[in-house]
Amino acid sequence: MAERLLLRALRAGPATRSLALTARGLRHLPRSLGNMKALEGLSLRNNHLRRLPQEMEALSRLKVLNLGNNDFEEVPEQLKYLVSLQKLHLFGNKITRISPLIFDGLQNLVLLNLNNNQLSHLPPEIHRLEHLECVSLDNNKLKNIPKELCFLQKLCELRLSHNSILALPEEIKYLTKLKILILSRNKIEELPDGLCKLKRLKVLDVAGNNIQIFPTGMEELELEELYCEDNPLLERIPVSAVQEEDILTLKELTARFIFTQLENENIYLHRALKKNSQAQNILSHKHKCAQCGCAFLGMWLECVHFVDVKQRMKTSRNLDLLPIRALLCSYKCFNHRGHGLFGIAVP
Structure with missing residues (x-):
């Protein structure tokens, strides 16, 4: 055929x-x-x-x-x-x-x-x-x-x-x-x-x-x-939490000092980093604090803020607030009033 x-x-x-x-x-x-x-x-x-x-x-x-x-x-x-x-x-x-x-x-x-x-x-x-x-x-x-x-x-x-x-x-x-x-x-x-x-x-x-x-x-x-329906999205439910003391490692303290110096345009530090690829690689993993804007290396405190996106786009029917990750450099920033951030509860 x-x-x-x-x-x-x-x-x-x-x-x-x-x-x-x-x-x-x-x-x-x-x-x-x-x-x-x-x-x-x-x-x-x-x-x-x-x-x-x-x-x-x-x-x-x-x-x-x-x-x-x-x-x-x-x-x-x-x-x-x-x-x-x-x-x-x-x-x-x-x-x-x-x-x-x-x-x-x-x-x-x-x-x-x-x-x-x-x-x-x-x-x-x-x-x-x-x-x-x-x-x-x-x-x-x-x-x-x-x-x-x-x-x-x-x-x-x-x-x-x-x-x-x-x-x-x-x-x-x-x-x-x-x-x-x-x-x-x-x-x-x-x-x-x-x-x-x-x-x-x-x-x-x-x-x-x-x-x-x-x-x-x-x-x-x-x-x-x-x-994003049928995902276990975080919900905006306040819970009590125990705050730990801010104890930074030597690596973290050094990284934060370097980030501050770079922000202040320390020319000698800039030149030194150009010659040290290992240090460049470590510092490339920096984060920015959602509260104070300072750079830090480790994920010190993971938080969430909830954003209403329904007015901006077509979304899942049951989606009211979208949980978005926010990183903070310390509990001092977490305790700052008015930032609208929530700590993530660990079950």
Whole structure:
């Protein structure tokens, strides 16, 4: 049947640009498919395909390929020869692995859809697909994403819902063009500070995770939509607490002294630090007190303040106040009146 359809398309002329063989019960493809070198769009979804003929490597003009809802167990390596391919749909297969060799080609790929597969790992070589704008990996078995994914400079949309992701890499801050980030129904407990560097982010969905509090710079994001229902978010419930004495380590005292001197533009200290990379690395992990504004090294006192975001964006229905982390350098700052900060109760 498929052979007859191909012959009919070939008779229509060698310049045939589009071919649909959807839901034809196909288990294999005829080699003559490789003769249709003018093809730009090919739909093979809803069949029973497990592999592609080697002759498909000749389809150098193909821009859109839909292999959704088939029986592929891995991404076919022949795809790396499709140099013009821009959109690749592989949703609804049985894919458990992606060969890194795939990323040697596909340099013009803009959209990659691998929803509803069984992927537990993404090769770090994915960063070679430097023109990717949309990556969708919903309903897989991913526990993490490689930091290399965060080097896709043109990525605008990233969908990772219904996986088993535990954490995001801090390098997510490099996805500077990201507008949509979908992370719902994972196992994320904490979002990285780097997320707050995504100035173009408009939609963030973290519903159904294990998040209690959002990172410090969350207020700086100009979100239009935020979804975070079904998370154990901290609530604004006052509790009594025992305050400990402020006893700083020698390392902390030294770091705070250096930060103060740098603020006062101590030129000799600046010169000394330039020659000491180890000290630079240690001091690069500084925090800023939400009350007094002074820099400090260790997370001395973790607090939370609650922000009403309903007026600014579309949010989850049951979200009244968004808990956002705030760090204080001492109990002196914590006891200052009027800051609106709450200590985090440890059960």
